[in-house]
Amino acid sequence: MKVDVLVAEIGSTTTVVNAFQGINTNEPVFIGQGQAPTSVLDGDVRIGLQGAVDDLRNKLGTETLDYEEMLATSSAAGGLKMTVHGLVYDMTARAAKEAALGAGAIIHNVTAGKLRRTDLAKIKEIKPNLILIAGGVDYGERETAIYNAEMIRSLGLKTPVIYGGNIENQEEMKLIFDEESGMKLYIVDNVYPKIDDLNVEPARRVIQDAFEEHIIHAPGMEHVRDMVGGPIIPTPGAVMEATKVLYECLGDLIVLDVGGATTDLHSVTDASDEIARILVSPEPKAKRTVEGDLGVYVNMNNIIEVIGESKLAEELADLDLAKIKESYQAIPKTPDEIRFVERLTKEAVLRAVERHAGKLRYVYGPSGRTTLAEGKDLTQVKYIIGTGGALTRLPHRIEIMQSIAESNHTGLNLYPGQHARILVDNDYIMASLGVLSRRYKESAIKLMEKSLQTKFIK
The missing domain is CATH 3.30.420.40 (ATPase, nucleotide binding domain)
Known part of the structure; x- marks a missing residue:
């Protein structure tokens, strides 16, 4: 059997593969889903990817499964770990944070003002995939971003850097992050070019491009390009x-x-x-x-605390909560577990x-x-x-x-x-359709209509 496109969602624990047919026609179809444990810890993500493809092949009842191309999303290898450094928290630091979050990053540290020794120690400990430096409206304050760039270079990391601050600093940044630094520099439009003006989309696009370029160097991901020929985004x-x-x-x-x-x-x-x-x-x-x-699983106890144990016990008085918490394993199976997880989901x-x-x-x-x-x-x-x-x-x-x-x-x-x-x-394919829309936007829209079971009015 041959399909047009496979989209892999490489998670931290599970890899899911979604198959699509008729991608260049007016009637694209989602034909099935396979999954397998992610194998980053085994040193090669291809093992989990192939396992998910094999699972899909078995579900489709076919001995062979060929595909034209494979695209991917990834939150494996810690996802897209970023640190963000701006001038004033409520202005440039927040704008830079919005850009990073919207691109799908996991933000491990946000700083405002000049970096301190404790900030630098934290960056070294985090080992981010990307560092975003912002600061200063265009033609405004310059010194903080330059100081922060010099301090970050001094750490000796090989982490790519995105600069999205005062336009006047761009040439300076090129000198700081030169070839000898070993840190690739991406320059984007200022995320906060003037007071009360957020401009986060250019940075978001570059963050995703930088992630795709550098994720293939993450442990276990080095050979991912042997199978995935299309975009890989968080x-x-x-x-x-x-x-x-x-x-x-x-x-x-x-x-x-x-x-x-x-x-x-x-x-x-x-x-x-x-x-x-x-x-x-x-x-x-x-x-x-x-x-x-x-x-609702890993952080189940946090949500119970937010609801209040006594309140939850009162609301679900006919359930044995202690027994449910002991038996519940990620996916609720019994009617009692389902009621319990529904209450957690509502609170979340x-x-x-x-x-x-x-x-x-x-x-x-x-x-x-x-x-x-x-x-x-x-x-x-x-x-x-x-x-x-x-x-x-x-x-x-x-x-x-x-x-x-x-x-x-x-x-x-x-x-x-x-x-x-x-x-x-309903088909649980939104992440796959997001990456599919990069290449096949019209087909992605038609597949969204089917999954959401609603007709879009163009």
Whole structure:
């Protein structure tokens, strides 16, 4: 049997391969999925990749499985580890952080101002895949970014560096990160070119390109190019790519991905005119937040703590929670385990939205009460989309996502309203379609329509 495209999602523990047929026709089809344990720790990611392809072949009932090309997303080898260094935290450091998160990075350290010895020690300990240096609006402050660049060079790392700060420093950066430094330099447009102006998309694109270029040097990933001929981008970055394509088709939306270890929330939406007028600081149109403490398996106990053990016991009084916690292994199997995980998932969704969304704040002064808005305005969102294992497989996934609007008790949170439609990535292929959209955008859109079971109005 021959298929057009395989898209591999190389995770830290599992590698999934999705197969697509008719990719250059008007009727592309998702034909199946295979999976196997990821083999980075065995020193060669190809073992897990081949295992997932073999699993897919068995499921399709074919003796041979040939493919035209393979694309990939990866969160293996620690994913895309980054450190981010700016001038003022609320301005350039935050803008640089937004750029990195939106590209699918896992941010291990953010600093503002001149790097201290403790900061430098932390960078050496983290061993990031990429370092992003920002700082200074265009034609503004220059010294901090130059100082930080010189300090980072002095560490003797071979880590690639992206510079997205004051345009006046670009030539200086080329001198600091010369060939002798052994640190490849990427220069992008300033992420914060002037006050209250975020410009994160150019940096996001280069972060993903740099990741693709350098991920193949990660332990166990050196031979990945023997099988994967197309783009390799960070898995969360691929979900963001899919979210941005969906925005073009559907309008303002959020995508929730509740996993075993983390909960990711992607939004593509503009603030309403009313909120934009009172917004304290700018927000990116496309924003990603990742909650490392909200996972329904690895971080199960964190969520139980957030809910409160006594409250959970009261809500699920007819269940033996101690027994469930002991037996539950990543994927809930019994009706009792499913009810337990649904409650955890609901809490993860509500807390992730609470942290991602902005809120209204009242300030009292000599002229009376003034209303200000802080953070991301989600009130214009028309669609709430669920992806990931929990929100594509749990029986009450729709009700869980509907609870977002219902939880805005004070009316001060800038949440999606009751009018927002709930959609589910039924085939659980959103990350694959994000990377597929890089080469086959129209086919990716048609496959999204099928998975979400809705017709896009062009």
